[in-house]
Amino acid sequence: xxxxxxxxxxxxxxxxxxxxxxxxxxxxxxxxxxxxxxxxxxxxxxxxxxxxxxxxxxxxxxxxxxxxxxxxxxxxxxxxxxxxxxxxxxxxxxxxxxxxxxxxxxxxxxxxxxxxxxxxxxxxxxxxxxxxxxxxxxxxxxxxxxxxxxxxxxxxxxxxxxxxxxxxxxxxxxxxxxxxxxxxxxxxxxxxxxxxxxxxxxxxxxxxxxxxxxxxxxxxxxxxxxxxxxxxxxxxxxxxxxxxxxxxxxxxxxxxxxxxxxxxxxxxxxxxxxxxxxxxxxxxxxxxxxxxxxxxxx
Amino acid sequence: xxxxxxxxxxxxxxxxxxxxxxxxxxxxxxxxxxxxxxxxxxxxxxxxxxxxxxxxxxxxxxxxxxxxxxxxxxxxxxxxxxxxxxxxxxxxxxxxxxxxxxxxxxxxxxxxxxxxxxxxxxxxxxxxxxxxxxxxxxxxxxxxxxxxxxxxxxxxxxxxxxxxxxxxxxxxxxxxxxxxxxxxxxxxxxxxxxxxxxxxxxxxxxxxxxxxxxxxxxxxxxxxxxxxxxxxxxxxxxxxxxxxxxxxxxxxxxxxxxxxxxxxxxxxxxxxxxxxxxxxxxxxxxxxxxxxxxxxxxxxxxxxxxxxxxxxxxxxxxxxxxxxxxxxxxxxxxxxxxxxxxxxxxxxxxxxxxxxxxxxxxxxxxxxxxxxxxxxxxxxxxxxxxxxxxxxxxxxxxxxxxxxxxxxxxxxxxxxxx
Numbered sequence: 001x002x003x004x005x006x007x008x009x010x011x012x013x014x015x016x017x018x019x020x021x022x023x024x025x026x027x028x029x030x031x032x033x034x035x036x037x038x039x040x041x042x043x044x045x046x047x048x049x050x051x052x053x054x055x056x057x058x059x060x061x062x063x064x065x066x067x068x069x070x071x072x073x074x075x076x077x078x079x080x081x082x083x084x085x086x087x088x089x090x091x092x093x094x095x096x097x098x099x100x101x102x103x104x105x106x107x108x109x110x111x112x113x114x115x116x117x118x119x120x121x122x123x124x125x126x127x128x129x130x131x132x133x134x135x136x137x138x139x140x141x142x143x144x145x146x147x148x149x150x151x152x153x154x155x156x157x158x159x160x161x162x163x164x165x166x167x168x169x170x171x172x173x174x175x176x177x178x179x180x181x182x183x184x185x186x187x188x189x190x191x192x193x194x195x196x197x198x199x200x201x202x203x204x205x206x207x208x209x210x211x212x213x214x215x216x217x218x219x220x221x222x223x224x225x226x227x228x229x230x231x232x233x234x235x236x237x238x239x240x241x242x243x244x245x246x247x248x249x250x251x252x253x254x255x256x257x258x259x260x261x262x263x264x265x266x267x268x269x270x271x272x273x274x275x276x277x278x279x280x281x282x283x284x285x286x287x288x289x290x291x292x293x294x295x296x297x298x
Numbered sequence: 299x300x301x302x303x304x305x306x307x308x309x310x311x312x313x314x315x316x317x318x319x320x321x322x323x324x325x326x327x328x329x330x331x332x333x334x335x336x337x338x339x340x341x342x343x344x345x346x347x348x349x350x351x352x353x354x355x356x357x358x359x360x361x362x363x364x365x366x367x368x369x370x371x372x373x374x375x376x377x378x379x380x381x382x383x384x385x386x387x388x389x390x391x392x393x394x395x396x397x398x399x400x401x402x403x404x405x406x407x408x409x410x411x412x413x414x415x416x417x418x419x420x421x422x423x424x425x426x427x428x429x430x431x432x433x434x435x436x437x438x439x440x441x442x443x444x445x446x447x448x449x450x451x452x453x454x455x456x457x458x459x460x461x462x463x464x465x466x467x468x469x470x471x472x473x474x475x476x477x478x479x480x481x482x483x484x485x486x487x488x489x490x491x492x493x494x495x496x497x498x499x500x501x502x503x504x505x506x507x508x509x510x511x512x513x514x515x516x517x518x519x520x521x522x523x524x525x526x527x528x529x530x531x532x533x534x535x536x537x538x539x540x541x542x543x544x545x546x547x548x549x550x551x552x553x554x555x556x557x558x559x560x561x562x563x564x565x566x567x568x569x570x571x572x573x574x575x576x577x578x579x580x581x582x583x584x585x586x587x588x589x590x591x592x593x594x595x596x597x598x599x600x601x602x603x604x605x606x607x608x609x610x611x612x613x614x615x616x617x618x619x620x621x622x623x624x625x626x627x628x629x630x631x632x633x634x635x636x637x638x639x640x641x642x643x644x645x646x647x648x649x650x651x652x653x654x655x656x657x658x659x660x661x662x663x664x665x666x667x668x669x670x671x672x673x674x675x676x677x678x679x680x681x682x683x684x685x686x687x688x689x690x691x692x693x694x695x696x697x698x699x700x701x702x703x704x705x706x707x708x709x710x711x712x713x714x715x716x
Contacts, residue, residue: 004301004380009570013582014541017523021595021637045570046582049535050527133371140370141357147703156357159368160705161394161619163401164694165541166634170703184382186373276331290358 005192008185012039013046014165015144015181016128020046020053022169023126023177027084027119029298030056032072033244034201035130038190039182041199043128044079055082057127059115061107062089063225063247071202086118103229106248112296116152119176126169128179129298134186135275138290144183150174152296178298187242187274188267195260206263207240207255218251218278242274251278302503305384305403305432307396307423312409313440317478318372318385319353321500324485327374328353369399378504393653393668394619396426397708401694404508405434407499412445412475416458422653424459428466429615429670429710431690433511435471438499443477447490465656467687474499512579513689517545517553518606519599520636520682520692525584537568537584538593543636543691544684545601547585548576554602555593556682561602562589596638598682606682606692612675613714615651615686616644618665620699620706625665625673631706635681635695642677642697665707675709686710 019026028043030036043052056076076083088107091114092099100107119127133140143159145167160168169177182190194201212219212235213228219239220226226248228234239252240263257263270277289297308314322328336352357368372383384399386392400406406427410420420437427435437459445451452475463471474483475494482488485500497505522540547553551564566586567574577583585599600606618625625644633642649658650671665671686693697707 007301007580010541010580010582013570014522017539017582018637021523042570046539047525048568048570049529049532050525051529134373137353137370138357140372141368156368157359158704161398161708163398163696163705163708164690165402166636166694166696168634168696168698168703168705170632170698172703184371184373186375186380188375271330273329273331276329 005189005196008182008189009042009045009193011165011184012042012181015167015179016043016046018167019126019128019169019179025122025124026054026126026128026179027057027122027124028052028054028128029130030058030072030076030083031244032058032068032075032202033130034190034194034205035132035182037075037199037201038185038193039128039130040075040079040081041193041197042181044081052079052081055084057084057086057118057122057124059086059111059118060088061111061246062087063107063223065202065204065221065223065241065244065247067204068202068244071200075200084118084122086114088114090114091117106246108246108249109292109297111246111298112152112292115298116296119152124176125171126177126179128181130182131180131298132185132187132190133183135273136289138293142180142183142293144180145169146178146180147171148176148178148296152176154178154293154296156290156294188264191260191264191267195264202244204241204244207238207258209236210239210252211235212237212239212252219253220251221247223247241278243278253277300508301380301382302405302506302508303382303384303403304405304407304503305386305396305400306407306409307386307400307427308409308419312411313478314385314409315353317407317409317438317440317476317484318383320478320481320484321383322353322372322374324481325374325376325500369395376500376504381503391668393422393426393617396423397430397617397619400427400430400432401708403430403432404511405436405503405506406432407436407438410437410439410455410459412439412441412451412455415455416462418654420459421462421655424463424468425466425653425656428468431467431687431710433469433508434506435468436499436502437471437473438478439473439475440478442475442482442488442491443480447475447482447488449475449491449493452494472496472502474502513544513684514579515545516604516606516684516689517547517551517599517601518543518684518689518692519547519553519585520638521593521595521597521599522637523595524593535586536590537586538599539582539584540637541582542577542579544579544689545604546576546578547583547599552602553587553599554605555591556598556600556605556608557680558592558597560589560591562587562591564588596636598636600682606684608680608682610677610680612677612681612683612711613648614673614675614695614709614711615670616665616673616675616697617670617708618667618706619708620704621667622702622704623699623706624667625707627663630700632698632700633675633677633681633695634698635683636692638679638681640677640679640681642675644673644675646674648672648674672712673709681711683711685713687712
């Protein structure tokens with residue numbers, strides 16, 4: 001009898017190979033976050049013993065956790081893949097976007113411009129993303145092959161029906177597809193894969209002591225990019241990150257889980273979704289993710 | 299145990315969202331922040347109760363209009379099994395979405411209101427489940443609390459359905475009397491219906507046996523991608539990657555390649571976990587052969603004595619899905635079938651199926667949005683296929699409009715009528 005994880009791996013590997021076969025210039029978004037790490041390992045297994053036949057693409061806000069960048073560089077070296085970096089700072093320097101300012105400034109929404117510019121510059125026609133449908137309600141509606149028009153926009157009303165395992169990647173020049181090969185994985189599936197295949201992740205996914213302060217009921221990490229405001233007091237807490245994104249809008253959770261098994265035990269009984277617990281950007285409005293996705297976000 | 303992929307079909311009035319909410323809530327799969335969020339939205343809108351449909355209606359337009367437009371996927375797990383729910387809108391204008399959600403499903407749940415019994419919508423949904431070859435169907439007779447948990451009403455609905463369904467191709471149908479709102483027979487057994495001796499819905503979903511649903515006899519391996527590492531340490535590696543669409547592949551098996559008809563022997567099977575001795579339906583593997591044959595994407599491996607049918611003239615049930623334009627006879631569309639691309643045209647609509655009453659309407663020249671008909675399809679190159687009822691992978695295809703790029707139809711290949 002096949003296990004549930006086994007059939008998820010088969011499905012994802014099939015999607016990754018299908019894209020490599022059908023598109024001219026695919027790329028895979030790789031941030032060093034756990035979902036993209038799992039996706040990269042699936043790609044490596046899909047083409048073994050050959051190399052992964054497309055590059056990784058990191059959209060770098062410049063506001064990173066140092067451990068994640070160090071991990072990112074090690075991972076692409078170990079798995080022998082090419083890394084392309086799209087720099088939000090470079091987009092700012094070139095006048096493509098204005099840097100976010102103010103006490104709660106975040107470069108998170110600015111990534112969309114850099115992402116779309118990178119896609120255009122490298123003529124990518126398919127970009128793999130590690131989004132999962134269990135993460136967020138707009139993502140629960142998105143196809144595995146998700147069409148983007150020449151402006152990089154997603155239109156949920158004209159999504160193509162996706163039947164059986166047949167995917168339709170037909171597009172006009174200048175348009176592209178976002179591909180979500182781990183759509184059907186849950187947070188727990190990701191961790192079970194990490195455990196079963198002994199996958200290395202950035203250290204900040206495991207409990208560690210860190211300088212944090214309380215904001216909007218979340219623990220935000222003190223960093224060169226994020227400082228407490230007046231009235232927000234800093235303390236050292238035992239925390240870990242459930243998701244890893246831009247340092248200005250990703251919160252930590254209180255946790256003493258230092259091993260994969262402890263993280264799985266913690267995730268199994270979690271009563272709050274991972275984005276609900278850790279993402280300031282999703283709290284903007286009822287349809288925050290849908291609105292960002294419509295304009296070309298991940 | 300294998301994950302169970304099931305589709306729920308029905309409209310809000312049937313209590314579908316309440317049923318899903320109940321399954322998620324009672325299996326502790328709704329998170330606090332999700333519940334708080336929908337409670338706040340329900341309150342702001344002035345609803346009397348928490349609207350569980352907000353859990354799945356993720357798009358702005360759906361929330362504004364209070365309707366489900368598109369298929370939503372939900373995930374939950376119990377200690378026994380994990381589940382994917384494809385929550386399909388039930389109204390007639392969303393037939394396209396129901397077909398999308400049910401195409402991959404192992405099981406479909408159709409809800410019937412105990413007060414109204416089998417209605418047109420029930421017949422339509424059951425027909426689509428039958429056409430799509432979903433192996434298991436559960437008819438949930440809901441709102442039993444509103445008919446005093448009366449066994450006579452449940453039995454009458456069951457008989458009504460069985461009379462109608464005798465004309466359909468349904469392999470396994472289960473009837474359950476439930477109340478999604480009150481929780482009867484969803485997760486816990488109902489004290490209100492001691493006369494019902496079957497299991498609860500969740501128990502049924504956890505225990506249903508699906509491994510025999512795959513076709514494990516007719517070996518089919520559509521070649522998806524050729525792996526040729528340009529690396530010094532593996533100079534001679536040439537593997538054919540794909541997903542097993544039927545039967546078993548074992549090291550040492552003789553195979554035949556279509557369309558060339560050349561034969562060889564399997565010398566190795568690589569899986570995502572490394573070398574394996576055999577592969578079964580659904581597995582993504584790479585096949586190594588003893589001989590250096592010319593094989594490309596779109597070819598198919600099978601056993602020399604068990605080949606799929608090969609033809610350029612095919613019969614199919616076609617569900618038209620394009621709301622922009624109807625099917626035009628003799629217009630050329632792109633045909634996607636397994637890993638193969640061809641071009642094709644529909645030369646003839648043999649009949650259109652009235653999905654409310656199964657009537658066959660002849661003398662039809664087009665199929666409009668959400669209409670289903672039996673057609674003759676001509677392709678530019680031969681397809682290697684099986685009857686859809688023998689194999690859902692090698693028996694299915696889509697049509698793509700060559701100018702808009704849209705997926706305009708879903709097709710199920712059938713044996714020609716004798």
